[in-house]
Amino acid sequence: MHKDDYALDTQMDLWHDYLTMNLIDVTKSFATEDQCLDCLEGMRWPDGVRCPVCGNDKISRVTREAKSKNKRTRIYTCLEKTCKQQFSATAGTVFHNSHLPLTKWFMAVAIVMDAKKGMSALQLQEHLGIGSYRTAWYMVHRIRKAMVELFPTKLSGIVEVDETYIGGKAKRRGIARKPRPKKDMVIGMRERGGRVRFFHVPNLKADTMKKLLDRHVSPSSKRIITDSAIIYDFAMDKDFQKKHESVNHSREWVKPGDIDIHTNTIESAFSLLKRGLIGSFHRVSIKHLHRYLAEFENRFNMRNAADRFEQTMRRMLTTEQMEYKQLTADSVEA
Numbered sequence: 001m002h003k004d005d006y007a008l009d010t011q012m013d014l015w016h017d018y019l020t021m022n023l024i025d026v027t028k029s030f031a032t033e034d035q036c037l038d039c040l041e042g043m044r045w046p047d048g049v050r051c052p053v054c055g056n057d058k059i060s061r062v063t064r065e066a067k068s069k070n071k072r073t074r075i076y077t078c079l080e081k082t083c084k085q086q087f088s089a090t091a092g093t094v095f096h097n098s099h100l101p102l103t104k105w106f107m108a109v110a111i112v113m114d115a116k117k118g119m120s121a122l123q124l125q126e127h128l129g130i131g132s133y134r135t136a137w138y139m140v141h142r143i144r145k146a147m148v149e150l151f152p153t154k155l156s157g158i159v160e161v162d163e164t165y166i167g168g169k170a171k172r173r174g175i176a177r178k179p180r181p182k183k184d185m186v187i188g189m190r191e192r193g194g195r196v197r198f199f200h201v202p203n204l205k206a207d208t209m210k211k212l213l214d215r216h217v218s219p220s221s222k223r224i225i226t227d228s229a230i231i232y233d234f235a236m237d238k239d240f241q242k243k244h245e246s247v248n249h250s251r252e253w254v255k256p257g258d259i260d261i262h263t264n265t266i267e268s269a270f271s272l273l274k275r276g277l278i279g280s281f282h283r284v285s286i287k288h289l290h291r292y293l294a295e296f297e298n299r300f301n302m303r304n305a306a307d308r309f310e311q312t313m314r315r316m317l318t319t320e321q322m323e324y325k326q327l328t329a330d331s332v333e334a
């Protein structure tokens with residue numbers, strides 16, 4: 001194992017212990033539907049319940065005569081005559097139309113965030129005692145969707161950029177070997193000592209790379225380090241080229257004379273990602289790969305944020321609902 005991989009693993013293990021405590025806290029604090037609803041309502045309506053359709057704050061609570069199983073228990077009606085909308089704290093969010101108790105959703109979020117190497121639908125189904133695999137699968141994809149960073153800020157400092165293939169074993173470096181077809185490429189960027197970004201791309205073309213660099217690397221970054229692939233010369237404008245350093249991986253792993261020039265930290269992130277994909281997901285459908293990447297990215301980038309559970313729950317509330325058929329259209333389940 002590479003030295004940096006080991007360091008990363010140790011770091012992840014410590015982090016894992018801490019997160020496991022987080023799951024226990026979540027299980028204690030959100031043991032009932034009421035506790036979960038209090039939390040969601042507080043996040044969604046810090047100034048009191050409002051109608052999600054017209055914004056009116058004149059609302060009444062609907063009292064259900066018989067508490068039907070697994071139905072949301074706190075329903076409101078908008079009192080605006082032209083509106084009359086009925087809603088709950090989860091209306092229009094990723095929780096929408098889910099028959100699972102919120103307590104299971106809360107635990108699922110904590111578990112997915114805990115899982116150093118990712119969490120498959122099957123594992124989640126077992127951990128939470130969810131009736132069907134399909135339900136667990138739909139749930140975990142909705143959590144992943146909420147983990148997609150919608151407004152990512154640019155990476156700065158020393159940024160390493162590298163590419164890897166997912167799903168094929170042939171090495172891209174070294175002696176020419178016939179590449180296996182249908183491998184999918186992931187471009188990774190890592191701010192040394194900081195955040196990581198992964199992108200699923202259909203091919204490695206200079207304009208694809210240029211767009212990603214322009215969008216995700218800060219003009220004020222100190223250095224951009226890549227391997228010696230020729231594509232980077234075409235993908236960088238003059239300002240980026242001035243900071244660009246490359247290391248020729250067929251000859252060396254660290255640039256002689258400057259030990260800081262390497263791409264080891266993005267390589268470590270790739271190896272963690274791959275171990276996760278192998279360990280947890282037996283058949284990662286390419287259609288869903290971007291969501292798996294978002295999950296890894298988010299978990300990694302939030303590792304030091306004390307309020308990461310809360311942040312993810314907030315995102316669950318602001319992420320639009322995703323229909324099951326949207327997820328499964330023209331794809332194989334994975």
Ligand SMILES: [Zn+2]
Pocket residue numbers: 051052053054055056078079080083084085
């Ligand atoms: Zn209304």
